[in-house]
Amino acid sequence: MTSSISLSVSRPFLGLLLSFIAVLLGLVTGILIKKTALDVGIVTTLFYRFLFSIPLLCIYALYVRGGQFLQINQTKTLALRIIFGGSGIIFWFLSIRNMPFGQATALFQSAVIFVTIFSPLMLGERIGIYRWSAVIAGLSGVFIVTDPFAGALSLYALFGVCAAMSGAALSIVLRRLGRGDAPASVALWYNGSGTIVVGLVVFMMPELLDPVGGQLLYDLILLGVIGSALQICFTSAYQYSDAVVVSSIRYLQIPLSGMAGYLMFAEVMNMTQIIGVIIIISSCLVIAWREFVRNRETTIAPE
Template identity: 30%
Template sequence: MDQEDQCYSLNGAAISRDRPLRGIAFMLAALAFFSCSDAASKLMTTALPAVEVAWLRFCVFTLLILGTAGFTGQMQALRSRRPVLQTLRALGVLGSSIFFIMGLAFLPMAEATAVSFISPMIVTALSIPVLGEVVGWRRWSAVVVGLIGVLIIVRPGAGAFDTAAIFPLLSAASWAVALVVTRKMSGSDSPLVSLTFAAVVGLLVTSIIVPFVWVTPGWRELGLALITGVASTIAQWLVVLAFQQARASVLAPFSYSQLVWSGLLGYVIFGNVPDRWTQVGAGVIIASGLYTAHRERTVRMSSALAK
């Protein structure tokens, strides 16, 4: 079994990835829970500032992660071999969360989600200076096409342009930083360590900011906070399970199913129907993302054969 056939469980033990259908099922379920978390967060933004929504989410996330680690006797396993990089990754996750919630406060769920799908293309751009990767014209073309898809959705200069579209773009950039740092660490820590750092750092940073924007939440907001925190934590756990069962190249195309969930929940809960431009732009971004995933898989396979 080579390294491409291995993944790691929450505690870092190597496991085989040979159940793609199960992995796909876990990934689809994870994205459904992420969308439920986003819907609850959007509902909360009608009464609370985005930072406070993120703080409440991180409160639940941290309690669940640390509670799980304590219950399973894995508290000692939470030490990181790369604490600086883990902290940087956690800040990327935090930025992604806050900016996306800010976007949800002003934009329909489907539109915010579609714009955020630009992150794989940003990863391609960041991989050159950070990881020293060589990016050919094909992947650069995919980046340009992805940006065109974003422009189709946000339509700068048009009457329908909403400046709030910058928030999901910033969210995508922050998430891309987190992904690049994750690659940089190259599996030096277990997924549980990464989840714990993301939860604790997110909670600490938002705890510093939230007193300046505090609005006392009602029972409705507290209930929604519980939903968004639990749904987000379950989604993170399901993603780990998905990658335990299947390769990233198998799972990547299914990440775009989140747009379906976001569109459905946006329609059922908020009455939002994605317009024609959002649908076209989302299609362009998805095509670009799928091609980027295909090219990265091709490059990895070529590198492996050359060794």
């Protein structure tokens, strides 16, 4: 009896711990992207990010799946995962490099709003009044944060919105992949494909790969290692905690990014942008809560 109680307590706690670690890793990832932005171009950043994520992901996939660590059953869906994942990471890197850290993070985390919009079309899900209200509020928050009337900044804000939309499409694709393929194998294929594609770009246009050394080289290698650890932590967190818990913890990254941007890069968001961020976080939490309620009702109904 005692062991079963301790196990039931430890699993949710482990899920929370992994979620929080993933948030911190995501924060460090953004800091490294911002820190190296003045010294190297986007192609160099992507090349090191993909390349040095491979070793840890390969070890993890071998540990989880053994000799079947490369087996994929849904190859067409995997191709979509690679496309949306690649476009998402490019837009996210561009937004962080050109926008205040907290603002870029808020836009990227608004992906759940676009998931709710796309779900009826791509998954056939029914969306109720609560979630549609949260979507409308969230889109207003995105509008406030991007501030389309601000001139040059609105162009960079478009990177953040595109990152969120790519992330939303990616979430839907990952739901489909999760029904028949192991996340560890999917992550390995995605990052391996990214390494090959960016490597081919560098091979054909070697001038795009900036020379690096010293602390800059260490930062770029660390970016790849942390990127792989981030994927492992989030994937594992969903195995121990409800999706709504993991999703809710993720939004801690928004205020933490704002604080990091202020302390490390002297970035300051104005009050209008802060209000927009609060609206985005609130709407995302409402959507996550309604998803939890809907899943619980679906589970209880057959019983």
